[in-house]
Amino acid sequence: MKKENPYIPTPYKVLDFYRETPDSFTLTVSMKTKHDPGQFVQVSLPGIGESPISICSDSREHIKLNVREVGNVTRALSQLKKGDTLLMRGPYGKGYPMHHLKGNDLLIIGGGCGIAPLKGVIDYVENHRDDYGEVKMFLGYRSPNDVIFKRELKEWRKTYHLQVTVDENPHGQFCYDAREGFITEALKEAKLSNDKKIVFLCGPPIMMKFVIGILHQKGFNDDQIFISAERLMYCAFGVCCHCMIRGKFTCMDGPVFRYDEIKDFKND
Numbered sequence: 001m002k003k004e005n006p007y008i009p010t011p012y013k014v015l016d017f018y019r020e021t022p023d024s025f026t027l028t029v030s031m032k033t034k035h036d037p038g039q040f041v042q043v044s045l046p047g048i049g050e051s052p053i054s055i056c057s058d059s060r061e062h063i064k065l066n067v068r069e070v071g072n073v074t075r076a077l078s079q080l081k082k083g084d085t086l087l088m089r090g091p092y093g094k095g096y097p098m099h100h101l102k103g104n105d106l107l108i109i110g111g112g113c114g115i116a117p118l119k120g121v122i123d124y125v126e127n128h129r130d131d132y133g134e135v136k137m138f139l140g141y142r143s144p145n146d147v148i149f150k151r152e153l154k155e156w157r158k159t160y161h162l163q164v165t166v167d168e169n170p171h172g173q174f175c176y177d178a179r180e181g182f183i184t185e186a187l188k189e190a191k192l193s194n195d196k197k198i199v200f201l202c203g204p205p206i207m208m209k210f211v212i213g214i215l216h217q218k219g220f221n222d223d224q225i226f227i228s229a230e231r232l233m234y235c236a237f238g239v240c241c242h243c244m245i246r247g248k249f250t251c252m253d254g255p256v257f258r259y260d261e262i263k264d265f266k267n268d
């Protein structure tokens with residue numbers, strides 16, 4: 001495996017482009033790397049800009065990136081086709097400490113595009129299935145049209161306890177056995193024991209706030225909860241300081257944090 005300098009953008013080939021929803025897609029890129037789930041790369045296109053994107057796969061032969069189109073860089077990435085070139089540097093940051101969490105049951109809770117880094121965890125668990133106990137997943141989307149990883153959902157349902165929710169489904173569209181309503185409602189009703197359980201949580205800040213409240217009510221402690229924080233960042237190696245949370249760099253100390261380490265970050 002060739003060792004690239006992680007600070008220098010390097011060209012890679014797009015191996016596959018898959019349209020997930022009207023405003024999001026998954027790229028498979030020719031970067032061969034060893035990474036932890038939850039780490040991210042800085043993706044750029046010359047003359048347009050650079051964006052941090054989480055790696056959402058667990059292969060050493062290539063990486064997958066799920067991207068939501070929100071602005072210049074992400075919209076330009078959406079125009080890429082198989083065989084095109086993009087620039088990347090990384091992987092960066094601290095991901096989920098999977099090695100230290102062996103032997104635990106896992107509760108994976110994701111909302112919207114926050115499900116992308118969690119897919120990296122799920123792929124990792126599939127490749128190391130004997131190291132972990134029961135896996136329960138709660139994945140929430142705004143509507144059936146916003147469901148990312150449709151192909152994977154079918155497979156995950158065969159192996160794991162999976163609850164999918166959509167905030168609203170006014171036309172009663174088929175949607176992977178999703179229940180209508182917020183993910184928080186499904187969680188409130190779920191029978192969950194906190195014994196030997198680790199929670200991986202990623203989603204919009206408001207969703208994470210309410211989910212953590214429910215987890216507390218169900219007896220979970222802050223040190224059982226790992227969250228992935230997406231902060232605006234530029235350099236990704238602790239110089240620009242845009243991504244600081246309570247004296248910690250999201251880019252280097254995170255983006256994955258154990259919740260007790262940053263629980264008061266909302267006021268910073």
Ligand SMILES: Cc1cc2nc3c(=O)[nH]c(=O)nc-3n(C[C@H](O)[C@H](O)[C@H](O)COP(=O)(O)OP(=O)(O)OC[C@H]3O[C@@H](n4cnc5c(N)ncnc54)[C@H](O)[C@@H]3O)c2cc1C
Nearest residue numbers: 051052053054066067068070071072073074230231232255
């Ligand atoms: C560690 C990390 C991992 C990320 N992983 C993913 C991922 O897997 N998939 C994905 O689609 N996106 C991810 N993001 C967010 C992604 O980096 C931004 O959406 C992207 O940089 C926007 O660039 P743009 O030029 O397209 O839009 P811009 O024109 O820069 O911004 C468009 C809008 O998005 C907002 N925005 C920009 N960056 C962020 C950010 N970091 N967090 C919240 N809002 C932002 C801007 O304020 C603006 O409102 C991640 C961000 C971080 C920090």
